[in-house]
Amino acid sequence: MRVDDQDHTLRLLRDGSVLGAVTGEAAPVQGCEVLALGAMxxxxxxxxxxxxxxxxxxxxxxxxxxxxxxxxxxxxxxxxxxxxxxxxxxxxxxxxxxxxxxxxxxxxxxxxxxxxxxxxxxxxxxxxxxxxxxxxxxxxDVPLYWQHAAVRSDTLQNISTVLHSTATSTLRG
Incomplete structure (x- = not known):
């Protein structure tokens, strides 16, 4: 788990430091999937x-x-x-x-x-x-997105599910 500003988390995803990142960027990083979370x-x-x-x-x-x-x-x-x-x-x-x-x-x-x-x-x-x-x-209002590596992973799927559920109840649609 790494913490950084939403405008800088994609760097961590691009350099392989993390497999997923909450980011302010909607355009997917190569090899990643994107899920819109809502706006904070x-x-x-x-x-x-x-x-x-x-x-x-x-x-x-x-x-x-x-x-x-x-x-x-x-x-x-x-x-x-x-x-x-x-x-x-x-x-x-x-x-x-x-x-x-x-x-x-x-x-x-x-x-x-x-x-x-x-x-x-x-x-x-x-x-x-x-x-x-x-x-x-x-x-x-800052739109947030969950970007993660497009790999088969139960862990990434579970994180995606929890992030989406939490975002639905806390962020603005």
Missing amino acids: RYQAIASPEFAARYFQAGVNAASLAQAPMIVFDRKDELQWRFVRRITRARLAPPIHYLPTPTGFVEAATLGLGWCLAPESLVQPALKAGRVALIAPDRWL
């Missing part, structure tokens, strides 16, 4: 205090350039896609790198910065008032 919705969050401090005048190029941003690692492009979608600009905000998906929400609740986090991880903190959506009408 990412929402932009921050603590209510952080949101009031940095986004009182709205989420725009000026506020996003000043507000500290939480990013998984240097390969993580999600926050940058969100910023470009809103501003059409390349900004250089302060950045905190935090390579843990569950830690993103906790860091945001503590006021470390704003970030995009999966909707499923955001909901409990949102309901408890520990985070706020900084742009409630904006989000980023």
Whole structure:
């Protein structure tokens, strides 16, 4: 089992490090089969205090350039896609790198910065008032696919079945 950003997992499949990968790429790697899983919705969050401090005048190029941003690692492009979608600009905000998906929400609740986090991880903190959506009408949907080697394997078939079942109940169609 290897963990990497969905935009970089195909490299692991191509170089033979893994036999299957959840990826953001729909085009099959040679010798692989592809199963569409659905889209993971990412929402932009921050603590209510952080949101009031940095986004009182709205989420725009000026506020996003000043507000500290939480990013998984240097390969993580999600926050940058969100910023470009809103501003059409390349900004250089302060950045905190935090390579843990569950830690993103906790860091945001503590006021470390704003970030995009999966909707499923955001909901409990949102309901408890520990985070706020900084742009409630904006989000980023990331289509996900399961690509695996086209070989006869009960293990790969079982993984495919479980991934499809789980994705059907957790991702957006």
